[in-house]
Amino acid sequence: MRLLVVEDNAELGALLTKGLAASGFAADVVGTAQDAREALAAARYAAIVLDLGLPDGDGLGVLRKLRERRDTTPVLVLTARSSVRDRVTGLRDGADDYLVKPFALEELVARLHALLRRPGELLGRSLRVGNVVFDTEARQVFVADTPQFFSLREVAVLEILMRRSGRVVSKKLVEDHLFGLSGDVGSNAVEVYIHRLRKQLADSGAKAQIHTIRGVGYLIAEEKEP
Ligand code: CA
Numbered sequence: 001m002r003l004l005v006v007e008d009n010a011e012l013g014a015l016l017t018k019g020l021a022a023s024g025f026a027a028d029v030v031g032t033a034q035d036a037r038e039a040l041a042a043a044r045y046a047a048i049v050l051d052l053g054l055p056d057g058d059g060l061g062v063l064r065k066l067r068e069r070r071d072t073t074p075v076l077v078l079t080a081r082s083s084v085r086d087r088v089t090g091l092r093d094g095a096d097d098y099l100v101k102p103f104a105l106e107e108l109v110a111r112l113h114a115l116l117r118r119p120g121e122l123l124g125r126s127l128r129v130g131n132v133v134f135d136t137e138a139r140q141v142f143v144a145d146t147p148q149f150f151s152l153r154e155v156a157v158l159e160i161l162m163r164r165s166g167r168v169v170s171k172k173l174v175e176d177h178l179f180g181l182s183g184d185v186g187s188n189a190v191e192v193y194i195h196r197l198r199k200q201l202a203d204s205g206a207k208a209q210i211h212t213i214r215g216v217g218y219l220i221a222e223e224k225e226p
Pocket of ligand 1: 051
């Protein structure tokens with residue numbers, strides 16, 4: 001699996017490349033925010049390991065740009081900043097996990113495996129849950145090979161649920177994912193999109209269901225035959 005490691009400490013970068021390779025990850029290492037943006041524009045990565053303190057800026061800027069493009073590639077933030085405020089900022093800006101330096105390579109590998117564990121198959125550029133397929137490049141949804149038409153925002157909500165299928169996605173994360181698309185994200189907007197998605201998925205014979213986990217968020221999972 002191909003990873004992008006954004007780390008300006010060359011020694012640590014080399015150590016990570018070697019250690020990750022031993023765990024079956026092929027890592028491209030870049031040392032600046034600019035190189036990270038170029039790498040992300042040129043290639044698709046299974047996950048990104050992102051240092052925050054970079055010589056030409058803040059790793060969080062790279063993260064924000066990524067999420068603004070509605071790219072939901074899992075991001076693990078790696079940093080010496082251990083304050084609660086920095087952690088909250090990183091997670092609010094769309095990081096999926098956080099590891100404070102110094103850390104054990106084993107822990108990084110374990111966390112990457114957790115981030116990449118997706119019950120929904122990741123088939124190249126497509127995500128699949130049951131008979132629902134989401135083409136992440138064309139941004140087109142199919143149910144049993146029949147194209148479905150959803151609004152931009154509904155598609156964005158479905159994408160984040162499908163990228164984390166089988167796992168609970170907090171309502172806050174869904175809202176953050178919508179942020180940046182035009183218009184307001186009203187307080188009950190997410191519920192409205194979920195309601196519409198559920199209805200259309202059910203009407204089109206989808207073998208996947210969006211569950212509400214009260215007080216926590218949402219989860220999409222394959223609907224097993226009874
Ligand atoms: Ca650094």
